[in-house]
Amino acid sequence: MLTLGGTIAMTPGTESGAVVPKLAAADLLRAIPELAEVNVDLTTHDFRRLPSPDIGFGVMAELATVIEREIAAGADGIVVTQGTDTIEETSYFLDRTIGGDTPIVMTGAMRHPTQASPDGPANLLSAIRVAADPNARGLGCVVVMSDEIHAARYVRKSHSTSTNAFTSPNAAPIGHIVENEFVLLSRPRPCPPLPRGTRTTSIGMVHAALGDDGSWLRPFAEHTDGLVIAGFGGGHVPSRLVPLLHELADAKPVVLASRTGSGPVLRRTYGYPGSEQDLLSRGLINAGFLDPFKARVLLHVLVAAGAGREEITRAFQDSGEIQVS
Structure with a gap:
């Protein structure tokens, strides 16, 4: 104890x-x-x-x-x-x-x-x-x-x-x-343990909000090694944020979660600018059923261990309860 x-x-x-x-x-x-x-x-x-x-x-x-x-x-x-x-x-x-x-x-x-x-x-x-x-x-x-x-x-x-x-x-x-x-009553599907790295790591978390123009996002993101975006609904943000999120996803891991508290991030239902399909096509990583707080923990563990983009993407696919075919 x-x-x-x-x-x-x-x-x-x-x-x-x-x-x-x-x-x-x-x-x-x-x-x-x-x-x-x-x-x-x-x-x-x-x-x-x-x-x-x-x-x-x-x-x-x-x-x-x-x-x-x-x-x-x-x-x-x-x-x-x-x-x-x-x-x-x-x-x-x-x-x-x-x-x-x-x-x-x-x-x-x-x-x-x-x-x-x-x-x-x-x-x-x-x-x-x-x-x-x-x-x-x-x-x-x-x-x-x-x-x-x-x-x-x-x-x-x-x-x-x-x-x-x-x-x-x-x-x-x-x-x-x-x-x-x-x-x-039930047993969760096991996930293999991940290494605990020693890199100093800062992972930011941002919640989408009504009328957000994203003016503060760039200076905030500059001080992070990765981001979790808690989007509306199934993984959506205002269209005005899309160019910046695309830019950030090219530079560092950006994970897309849902701010709702339950349910998954979708993959292919909505196609408008700022929808989950649009954001995933721009390099954001799908958190699946992981809520934003757990997605941030997982991203911290991965980045601190020096994981690359492919390894991070695969870890979220394995951890988010939605298996990508």
């Missing part, structure tokens, strides 16, 4: 009573008397105490290295606790960069420990149950919240405060905790 901080580990730490990450793994486990009923030999590592917005790719690369070391030393499962704000991205990073069958289970909390009915202890207990279950082997990284198990590639934080904040819009939970047991 590795802890990174987040709401699950927060207690009041300011004069106003606002909470900050202060609790260690031992503190979190003391809140779970039912843990004695789970047959696990649990070791802990207080890795960081951060609010989740402060977690970056450097922290995640270090965490992945520690996880691989623990697995090599014989760990049968890994549990990671962190803040929920970025867990949909961090889980996908681990899912795509750590191979093998050992379960990696991430969890957190929507209510901090000093609130009424905090959800952290139940979430952590469920995460430990999943990590210890042989049925979780080969699932990659999963997120466990509110007795639901979500695959990292699908999970989204869909509400800012609800304890039922986590959903899998393009699929469904792949499992549940029922009567203290892990019930597996």
Whole structure:
């Protein structure tokens, strides 16, 4: 069990009573008397105490290295606790960069420990149950919240405060905790792990918006090594942006995703200037079912490892759930 901080580990730490990450793994486990009923030999590592917005790719690369070391030393499962704000991205990073069958289970909390009915202890207990279950082997990284198990590639934080904040819009939970047991409903298609490169990398993300003239896009893009464009609907932008996006796609990888939150980027339905067919013909890369945030994580991993355009395109084809014939 590795802890990174987040709401699950927060207690009041300011004069106003606002909470900050202060609790260690031992503190979190003391809140779970039912843990004695789970047959696990649990070791802990207080890795960081951060609010989740402060977690970056450097922290995640270090965490992945520690996880691989623990697995090599014989760990049968890994549990990671962190803040929920970025867990949909961090889980996908681990899912795509750590191979093998050992379960990696991430969890957190929507209510901090000093609130009424905090959800952290139940979430952590469920995460430990999943990590210890042989049925979780080969699932990659999963997120466990509110007795639901979500695959990292699908999970989204869909509400800012609800304890039922986590959903899998393009699929469904792949499992549940029922009567203290892990019930597996489906297995995601496996994706091979990608190398974690060491290149300093900056990947930008831009959302299409009504009436956007793109005047700010060029100076922004100049400071990036790649871009994710979150387009309207099935992958569309205002026609006035097309020449600049074409130019940028000639210079660096530009990935086209959908800002809608679910559904794929299309390939051949619309043909007007700024449509998905037009943009893909100009060199933009189709994100498929990957949402913009996960597309940015994948593009970061690929660029940091020095992947070329063909390798990046192929990785998105393999990862976006739509197989190109």
